[in-house]
Amino acid sequence: GKRVYGDTAQDYIFGLKYELDGERVSSIKIEYYTDSTTKVTITCDCTICNIQEFGGASTDDTSISFEVRLDGEPTVA
Numbered sequence: 087g088k089r090v091y092g093d094t095a096q097d098y099i100f101g102l103k104y105e106l107d108g109e110r111v112s113s114i115k116i117e118y119y120t121d122s123t124t125k126v127t128i129t130c131d132c133t134i135c136n137i138q139e140f141g142g143a144s145t146d147d148t149s150i151s152f153e154v155r156l157d158g159e160p161t162v163a
Contacts, residue, residue, distance in 0.1 A: 130160035
């Protein structure tokens, strides 16, 4: 993706960039629809890792990358 300052999720993730171990522990919630009425929700504790920002030419967007590592078995509802 590309870095967007002011985006709540990205600001949270990149606020963890220089934190260590337990300071990167978080949780994740993913919701999607299998059809027009059936919603699936997946939740799990996680650790945010490998937070990267890749700069380039001053006219280019800053590319970003990070990993979400699940800490245990997710709950699917």
